[in-house]
Structures are given as C-alpha cells and as structure tokens.
Amino acid sequence: MIIAERKPFSEIFESVQPYDKILLVGCGTCVAVCLAGGEKEVGLLASQLKLAAGLRHRRIEVGEITVERQCDREFLEPLCDFVADYDAIVSMACGAGVQFLAQLCHFKPIFPAVNTTFIGVNNAMGHYTERCRACHQCYLGLTGGICPVTMCPKGLLNGPCGGMLNGKCEVDPQKDCAWIKIYQRLELEGRLDNLTEIVPLHPHARCTSPGTVIHPAYKRRYGVHE
C-alpha cells in the first residue's frame, strides 16, 4: 500500500490561513491504514485547525468527509457537490488522490495534508517499511521474493557491491545487505542457480513519468492498439 506521513501542523495551517470555509477530505484506504489520512485523522486535523484558529481570534468552518478511495473517480465524483460550499480543500490522501481531486474540482484551491513516502507494508501497528519502487520490471521471481531494486540502496541487480561487510549494507550498517538475504533465501529454496543468470540493464526508459497502463481488455475502448 501507499505509505504517507502527515505534514507538520504549522505547514497545513499556514496553507489554509486565507480561507474561512475548509473541507478536509480523508481517504479510507492506504493512508487510513498507515494512520495518516483516514477518518480519524481527518477528525483530529479538523479539531486542531479550529483550535488554532480560535487561539488567533479567527472563526473558521471545517467540513469533514472521508471517501473510500481518492484515487478512484467512482468515489470522488460525488464529492464535487460538497466542495462547492467551501473556499478551499485539504486532501489527506496520497499524491495521486490530491491530484485527482484537484482535477475533478479544478475551481477550488487544494492543499495536501500528508507527504507521500513509499509503497510498503504494515509490519505492525505504526511500523511501515518500503518494499516496492514501482519500477515497471519485477525481478522477485528470480530473487526469492526480495526486491534488489528497493532493498538494495544502490538497486544492484547482479549481486552485492564491494561495500558489504559481514552481511551488512555499507550505506546503513544497521541493515542487512539485500543480496545476502537474496542468497540465503534462494539457498533455502534450492534455487541458487538463479544467481548464475545475468540480469540485463534495468529498463529505466519504462520509468519515464507520468506512466499510463491500459488493461488489455480495454484497449479498444481507449483507442489503443497492440
């Protein structure tokens, strides 16, 4: 899922200073799980904004709504009716959600309340780690389910660098070398032969942004040909 962290309150408050009617829009999927922008966090931020405004002798109106997914037109379009009553929108979704909301409600100023950090996993409550860089070419079948692009700070595809020491990474000695983990995993699975295969250069050209994916079943609908 997408992991995000809430921006410092001072930054959010500063961005909405000129407005008296603000709509906070939460997202009920990834950012809700990582406790950054779900319904509960919308409530907390709304309270903070009202308290902070009150302390500065201001009266503001803060609306709260949380949609299932801000990255999905189906859930976002009904929101456009509510937005009309407000001066500004604060989105607590990831960067994709903020941009989609801005696109659909283009006549309102929109401000992000979280910093989107990475695609990761929920290890335990409040503990998230990165697992995927969305690099367009997945090597996990070759590398025992451990991503060298993400887990190796250098993104090496054919074994560890010379800086590995006692199984630890030279970039962060607290962390295991990704390639040692890959070796150990493949050894356990009896698939060490995988390491004799030379992986070609990573197709960085595919990573040119903004990316677009059209499902094969919908290519005719969108006028895309094989």
Place this chain on the structure above:
Amino acid sequence: MEYAQRLLEETGLGRGRLQMYEIAASDAPRWVAAVREMTARVQELGPNPLKRHSREGEIGEFSETGVES
C-alpha cells in the same frame, strides 16, 4: 497520550492541559494527589485561552460541519 499532547502543543494550546492517570478504584490517595496536581497545573497555566477569546466577543462558538460520507 504523548501524541495527543503533541497535537495540542501544535495548535498552540500547550500540552500541559492534558494528562492521563491510571488509578485503581480503591486508590483514593492517588486520586486526590492527581486532582491536586492537575488543579495546581491549571491554576498556573491560567484560564483556557479559547474561552477568554470567546468571552471577549472576538470569536463566537466554533462552527462545525459534519458531512456524512
């Protein structure tokens, strides 16, 4: 608890007005001590600045709009 205090600190209210105590139902002396501690702290901090502003007529009631999703 610390997180909630931090949220209050960020807004400018200060973290001192919020405290949580774990007190057993039978532990009256501990309860009395906690009440005295908070009373002393609140007297030191002074009145709630939000109420003060409200009394001065500078702001009204906080308006709140909840929209059902």
